[in-house]
Amino acid sequence: MNQKPDPDSWNDIDTALYNRSVKVFNTLKKMLSVKMTLHAEDTQVQQGDIFLFNHFSRFETFIPQFFIFEETGAYSCAIASAEFFIEDNVLSRYLKNVGVFPHNHARLFPLLAAQVLRGRKVIIFPEGGMVKDHHVIDKYGHYSVYSRLTGERRKHHSGAAVLAQGIEVFKAAILNAYDTKNYAQQLRWKEDLQLDSLDHLLVSALKPTLIIPSNITFYPIRSSANILLSGVELFGKGLSLRQTEELLVEGNILFKNTDMDIRMGTPIIPFKSWNWRIRFLLNRVMSEFKTLDDIFALNSAPKNWKQKLLGSYFKNAAIATRDQYMQEIYANVTINLSHLASTLIMYCIENDQPQIKRRCFFTTLYIAVKHLQNHTHINLHRSLLNPIDYSDLATGTSKRFEQFVSEAKTSGLITDRGDSYQFLPKLLQEHDLDKIRLENMIAVYDNEAEPIKLVRDTLIQALAECDGIDQRKLAVWHFDDECRDLSWERHAYSKPIYDDINEQETAAADSSPFFLEPKQGNGLGILLIHGLLASPAELRAYGEYLVQLGYTVMGVRLKGHGSSPYALRDQSREDWYASVLRGFNILKAHCERMFVTGFSTGGALALKLASEQHPEIIGVIAVAVPLKFINSAFMLVPLLHGTNKLVDWVSSYEGIKPFIENISEHPWVNYRNTPVKCLYELRLLIQHMDEFLPKIVIPVLILHGDHDPVVAFKSALELMNKLKTPNKQLKIINSNRHGILMENIGGTWDAINEFMDNCLKETKAVKPGNETNHAYPGLIKIN
Incomplete structure (x- = not known):
């Protein structure tokens, strides 16, 4: 049976049905692969009345009202094509009961205005249809869209602007009734709007009507086959081109890891576009408005010449507002x-x-x-x-x-x-x-x-x-990327799910990578690589010392360090080494020759870098490199990590022991909790050293404390044996501390200075054809 919309009214929102719909939407959202993100300030969502969105896909028309409800608890009305309401069926009844109005309803504007005055929101798509090509600017730079009905381009709809300024006129009329003490009129409006009290009516009138232009951007957009199209083709054939296209593109949005960024722009207040003529005439006819219908009839059925003139002025003002919010909508696209x-x-x-x-x-x-x-x-x-x-x-x-x-x-x-x-x-x-x-x-x-x-x-x-x-300009940007990477890593691992470990951490030192340039440079660079569980802060004081000697210094941050032990748990030895390579390339843009100094795990990574025979590197210093550990439990790390992986496979939990406690010499720099995974990665790096150590041909200085409490001294002896370069030297530091480089124990910094000076002398002494002339026998010097 056909059913025409009632000419005077429309169904009010069934709040119970609306609430159930929100729950269903939240369930579906978890099942889909589209990641929906709302970018908005509280004032935009809370204070906004009319929300405008661009239109690229069908399903997005159901999204905004649910986001608004989640943020504010407010119910939203929307406008849909009248074709959905021709038949009295399940869909049409559902749409009526959740606040959807047909676009051709004779009293559309008065009905929507009443909803806004009662505290509801209104969702409008001013393009008037799906803009699949995103083509919204013509050759003259004006906003317009293609009309499927006419086959030509047309302006965007100004209905949202008309609605907003009509609401503003009605609010002005309410305030006028208060000023003139026309209580009878106030009571009629209270009853018409189904408000609780006259105070509620006054509060509604005092609040400016805000239009919130918003943009929905999908990324990436794919056109490959997907499960939705396959399922439809399985049970039915003869899809039109339009149907197939929408299933392909929009199905991929839903099922193939797509970002949906919903971004709300600067609020627009419609009465700010009113000139003095509008305000003058409005004051003259204010008392003539008895209903919302009177206001929205200014153009179609004015009662006198003043109303007719005011209607023409309002039409021009609406067009200006329309152009303003369309510009804001498109300016808020999320660029990818x-x-x-x-x-x-x-x-x-x-x-x-x-x-x-x-x-x-x-x-x-x-x-x-x-x-x-x-x-x-x-x-x-x-x-x-x-x-x-x-x-x-x-x-x-x-x-x-x-x-x-x-x-x-x-x-x-x-x-x-x-x-x-x-x-x-x-x-x-x-x-x-x-x-x-x-x-x-x-x-x-x-x-x-x-x-x-x-x-x-x-x-x-x-x-x-x-x-x-300029390569140096690129290097500045790359260094900025390293700093940004730390910020993103901190943000990603600051969520409550990581609090169990993060709240135990004591490291408060600045963990940012650093790049230091001397006032009077010597043309040489030094790449500093910190140790496992630490951060660039571990070597910052040493870097500041080196820059005073004329060196340009780059302090690398190994991925996963200086943020959260959970971040380190998600990194591999390849990720650490990639950090070293990025630091090397940054420094290389500023210095043609450099030394590389690494502490502990950083020493192993420094040796790996040296093994690749970069011509810019003229010497490498490796301090307390961990081949053997004092704590023999570290040898069980591969087994423990394998157990964790097994537990991960059979359950949703993290593993039987994802972290072990770290008693650090420098708790303000180092993590207190050690991810078992990172020790496993360290063990793999150590095993890999047998492959790259023989490839090193440049001078190497090994430094180690004779009573290192963490890394066994025999690590240094084993390292010397595995190095094939004749330019190798072991310097033993009398110390029962592991952090001999950070603390400059036993003249560690002076020993490195002496090594670098000798390297520079040898570089000058080596003549073409005499490259086997080496100045560094494998002597052990006790300090």
């Missing part, structure tokens, strides 16, 4: 790597550059990321703020970039040609609205980023910088 890559590709094509060198592509993107990080008003996806995700761009090994390129190749948009990427003609072809997400995702990404002019300008600038980029 695919936006940058797509914008760069389209710029190259537009400027008759059909290909780009791979190295130039990577470097340009990295430069652009670092520039954009300085513009805090641009909303960058977390992958462009977290170095784990973007720093590999500099070396061309970014997984996110590889994913983007793979999708582009599969779609026939780009291809490899030698050491370059070739842009294919399909990139410039026109595509139907229901094909473009499948055929040309690069155009979609480019369109989405286009409203933010700074993104394109920054990429153009980065492309110009690419070929002649």
